[in-house]
Amino acid sequence: MADQKKMVEEITSMDEDFAKWYTDVVKKAELIDYSSVRGCMVFEPYGYAIWENIQKILDGMFKETGHQNVYMPMLIPESLLQKEKDHVEGFAPEVAWVTQGGGQELEERLCIRPTSETLFCEHYRNVIHSYRDLPKLYNQWCSVLRWEKTTRPFLRNMEFLWQEGHTMHETAEEAVAETEQMLNIYARFCEEYLAIPVVKGRKTDKEKFAGAEATYTIEAMMHDGKALQSGTSHYFGDGFARAFDIQFQGRDNKPQYPHQTSWGVSTRIIGGIIMTHGDDSGLVLPPAIAPVQVMVIPIAQHKEGVLEKAEEVKKMISGYCRAGIDCSDNSPGWKFAQYEMKGVPLRLELGPKDIEKGQCVLVRRDTREKAFVPLEKLSAEIPRLLKEIHDSLFARALENRESRTFSATTLEELTKLADERSGYIKAMWCGDLQCEEKLKEVAGVSSRCIPFEQEHISDTCVCCGKPAKEMVYWGKAY
């Protein structure tokens, strides 16, 4: 038990065991704690604060593009879930069922939402009557639950937090444009705020969302070369509208079915941040979503005036960054290790000698670079460094991706690459499900996406040798 000085415990190194390194970081950086329900996790203050920052940025982007937040019920009656055939087939096996309430057996089972298309459709049926009622551009922030067989913090929680946008449009063109707009917003968010480069593309039929006509995706590559699907945007056509009998009177006075989209980003992305930027000392957070961007650490804090000055500096810089201060009686060395573990982008050290000289020491988390900075220059230097850290994290992640992106023209070549290297393999595909399944079986890779930016690798399908339709990114994925 306590009262001893706390130790910053060591974590497994990435190269030794990437999976163990990941769970070590998640625990030691105090992002997540386990609960007694398998796969349902506690988002601790530091982990949740990252999510709050993500929410704030994305929510602003959604509202700027005309979306409104709503909140739908968390329970879906079985009969409602069953209305759209493909959808229920995809989700029914992985839901949790409420069968008792208020001390009684229910007449109809209710599932905890795994996603909310059916609930939005039920509501849209009540409120969409005329083309004047369109578009409906709704979003909700909530938790959903999917009964996963194996779970991993952030990456595959049974219950996870997300936002789900659900929109209805007068025409197919408008709905497709919305799907693309939201995918672009997600890509911009990943690149400009999380410093994670992404590939934009379309999912194959095998990988698309249950009930969708098309699923668009952004795929990020983790430090170990595996892919993480980081955000998706679905075009439904009028399939759900027909199943739920949602009709509106069109401009031609005739009844029509609206066209639908949905799109989502979840707490999974926090797993992506960890595995893109982290290192053997722990988390490395992109400045835009770091709960604390600059941590002030007083040196020789027992000396007169040090704590006061440190508090003053903290207050001063709080005007232009999220600043923290640690005045606990732990040693400076412990504090350095602790905030490295937590991935705080900048450390600001301030001791008696610095105070005399009117300066402090700024240390970057990502490169460990150290610089003496006059206090009056902090207001220029901190924002500059935060931007530089972001750019450099992005550049490093992009370099990792490029060095791990290969191409193959034959099955042999692809299998060898999949065995020996970890990353994306670009290869042509005929479009047949059989070839997609064979690549999974033989080489252990799945189709990540059919990228919007196509390249011509060869003329024939990497698997069957028939004429190729499209270039696909193949890889292993979380």
Added chain:
Amino acid sequence: MADQKKMVEEITSMDEDFAKWYTDVVKKAELIDYSSVRGCMVFEPYGYAIWENIQKILDGMFKETGHQNVYMPMLIPESLLQKEKDHVEGFAPEVAWVTQGGGQELEERLCIRPTSETLFCEHYRNVIHSYRDLPKLYNQWCSVLRWEKTTRPFLRNMEFLWQEGHTMHETAEEAVAETEQMLNIYARFCEEYLAIPVVKGRKTDKEKFAGAEATYTIEAMMHDGKALQSGTSHYFGDGFARAFDIQFQGRDNKPQYPHQTSWGVSTRIIGGIIMTHGDDSGLVLPPAIAPVQVMVIPIAQHKEGVLEKAEEVKKMISGYCRAGIDCSDNSPGWKFAQYEMKGVPLRLELGPKDIEKGQCVLVRRDTREKAFVPLEKLSAEIPRLLKEIHDSLFARALENRESRTFSATTLEELTKLADERSGYIKAMWCGDLQCEEKLKEVAGVSSRCIPFEQEHISDTCVCCGKPAKEMVYWGKAY
């Protein structure tokens, strides 16, 4: 169906049928839609935007006082819910049970959280080891579910949104101080932001939270004289800590149990806003939480330059208020009625003649007062009027409460008052449960609270005539 010009439908008058007036407003102001699960409701954009404003203000107040947000699982295993005896007795009858997941029967039932004390305790057991780990000041924003027999939008949803703070402290004194601090924050929030005057006090043992040593409450009075419990703050002592075996090493090196609080405000408060300020034309929103504070309505908008000028004014005032504009082809009369229904605090009318004169018309929702205001004076006039509206809503609500607060010294007097009038009845109480139950039975009133500001009404209990201990507010409640 549509394409006809929409009509603003009439609502039932308050005096005719207050309950029907309430549900009319909730529907016509587009706050809530019903779903196919009884008691689980859709928070539509306008209703949810009110909640978002409430969240933003309260969340800021919580963070200012050192609280951190977390997110706990939504599922509680039956064995965990049962750990604290009083708590499970209070909540078990009204929970929903998940008994199947991933296609299989579960070995142990899981309930959807009706409140999260047990989950917080399970986590606190993992992270509290030393007095250095205290206090823990956590809060979460989430939805909870209680299997209610009868439900009403906002006031008694089966699933509702709320925040629940859960804190742990080294000493009982600190925990009690936290309980009081949070009650004061709730009271300040109601009075300074929602314009709802509240009475602060303690609940009787009968009315307190299941498992709490003491429950503090703020009680608001609705337009019809019935009370609404609008926020509660509970002191638990170390009861849960003992039940969950949470111990820390104290300053004296000995193991000790921490002292606990919880406190919550829910979407119920939106029902309180409606029933405190609304009138026969619909909702009346206090400016601080109104999604739109000023709605710009162009007059004769087909005339050249009107729409452009209206957009320009809307943009201009957006710098200092939440402004909206309605350029639809509905008539100005329809728009007036529509935004009265929605309770927008100020309407800004702008027509060709106004534009010529460089002025506009501002109309208050609460008093219907109308004033011509030069455009260059809007930046002073709008904030001034919004403040005036807040003050005047508060004064009106306070006046309603005062005119409906009575006192009684005998059971006969109290019963007569409860029969003939609707409001608070101040009366002395001996402290016995029997008398409390008798007042419910005979006069149909419950104890709302034992107010912190005590008055001496008489020497003896209003019910049994024995020596009185305390003055209690009695009344009917939502």
